Amino acid sequence: MPSKYRRSLDITTESLDVFRQHTSLAVLPALSLLAVGSAFAVLTAVAFQFGIVDSLFTNDLYKYGALFCAFAISSSVATFFNAAVVHCASRVFDGEQTSVRDGLTAAWRVRRQIALWAVVAATLGTVLYILDEKFGAIGSVARLVFDLAWALLTYFIVPVIVLDHETGIRRQLRRSGSLFTDTWGESVSATLGVSLIFLIAALPGLVLLAVGYFVLHGAIAAGALVVGGLIVVAAIVGSQTVTAIVRTALYRYATTGERVGPFEAREPASVFPEK
Template sequence: MSRFSRGFQLFKETFGILKKDRELLLFPVLSGVVALVVVATFVLPLFFSGVLSGVGTSGSSPLAYVLLFAFYLVSYFIVIYFNTALVSCALIRLDGRDPTFMDGIHAASGRIGKILSWTLIAATVGLILRLIRGDGDNLLASLASALLGAAWSLATFFVIPVIVVDDLGGFAAIERSWKLFKSTWGETVIGSVSLGLVFIPAVLLLLVGVLAMVVGSFEAGLVIIAVALLLWVVSAVLYGALQGIFVAIMYLYATTGEVPDAIDRSLVEGAFVPKGSLR
C-alpha cells in the first residue's frame, strides 16, 4: 500500500509541474496528429491495396517488410522528436526557468543527428519484436515479444534525456541509459506505472458503456463508449506530457542526486525499488 500511496503522490506532484507549463501538452498532441497523418497517407493505402497483408507470416513479401520498416522509421522519428522537445522543456522547468514551446523545438532540431541514430535502432528493434509476435495466433510468441519489449523499454528509459543533456546518440545513448537505470534504480518501476492513473476515468466510463449495452440500452451505451474513447485520447496526451516530466525528474536525480524543489525527495527515491529489495 505504501508503494501505491507513494506513486499516487508522485503522480500529483508531477501533474503540478505540468500545470505550470501547459504548453508541454502540445508536444504529445502534435506527435499524435502527425502520426495519424502518416498512417492515413502511408499505411492505410498500403493496407487496403493488400501490400501489407500477412506481414509476419511465411507468405509475406520482402517489399512488405521494407515498407513496414519504413513506417516504423517515420513513426518512431515523429515520437522521438517531440519527446526530445518535451523532455528539453521539462529540464528547463526543473532548472527553475520558464520554457517556451519553441525552446523544445529548437532543442530537438539541434539534435536531429542523434535522434535519427536512435530512431534507426528503435525502429529495427520494433520490427524485430513485430516479427517475433507474428500474426498474434501464437500465445508464446506474443508473450515473448511483450517481455522483450518491456525489457527494452527499461533499458532505454533514459535515452531521451541522455540525448538532450549528454548529447549522445545511438548505442552510446542506450549504454548510458542502461547504466543509469541499473546502477541507480534497479529493475522494478513504480513511479512510471503510477502515471497510468490518468486512464482510470476513461476505463471506468468504457466499462459503464459496455454494461449499458449489455443490459439493453444500446444507444446510451454507444454514446458513453464514444465519450470514453474521446476521454482516452485526452488521457493519452496527458500521460505523454507527464511521462516526459517524470523521465526528466528521474534523470536529474540519477545523475546529480538532486531533486527539484517541487518534488518530495522521498517520492523520487522510492519511485524505483532496488533489485532484491522487499520494500
C-alpha cells in the first residue's frame, strides 16, 4: 500500500480511537439528520396542503424557491450541529469535560453567524443549480468547478465560526481559505480516509437495502430495509463525527501549532508531507 494511503489509514484509526472514547458526540450528527428530515417532512406536508406539488416541478419560481429553502435548511442545521461537535472536540483536546448540551450551547451562541452562512450557501447552491440546468454542459462544468473551489475555500468554515468567533462572511471565508492553503492545502488524505472507512462500513447496509427492495418480499423485506437503513444512518453519523474530530485537530494545528487528538503523537510531515 502506498505510504500516503497508509498514513491516511493510520490517522483515521487514531481518530476513531478518539471517537470511541467520546461516543456521545455522535448524538449531535444524529440530531442533525433528525432535524433535517423533520423539516423536510413538514415542508412536504405544507406543499401537499396548499396543492403546489405539481408547481414545484413545472414552475421555475416555485422550484427554485423550494431548492433555496432546502439548501438553507440543510446548510443551517448541518452547520449548527457540526459547530457543536467542533466545540466539544476542542474541549476534549484541552482535557476538559464536555457534553452534548455544552456543544449545543456553544452553537447557539453563534446562531446568527450560522444563519447568515446558511443564506449565503443556499444562494450559491441555487445559482449553481440554475447554471447547471439552463446552460447544459457548460453549466455543469461551471458548477463542478465552483463546487470544488467552494469545498476547499470553506474547509475550515465551521471551526472559524465557532472557535475563532470571526464575524462577517468575507472575513470568515478569507480566514478559512488562508488556513487551508497555508497549512493543509497539499492534502486532505485524513478526511478522505474517514470517508473511505465509513463507506466500507455502510456497504452491508446498502446491500441489505438493495436486496430488501429488489429481491425480498413482505416482512422479511421490511426487516432488511429497516436494518440496512439503520446501518447506513449509523455510518453517516459516525463519518460526520469523526470528520469533525479530524478537522478540529487540523484547525488547532493550523492556528496554534498544537498537535492534538489523532495528530498528537505525530510530526506534521508524517501526516501531510511537504512537496
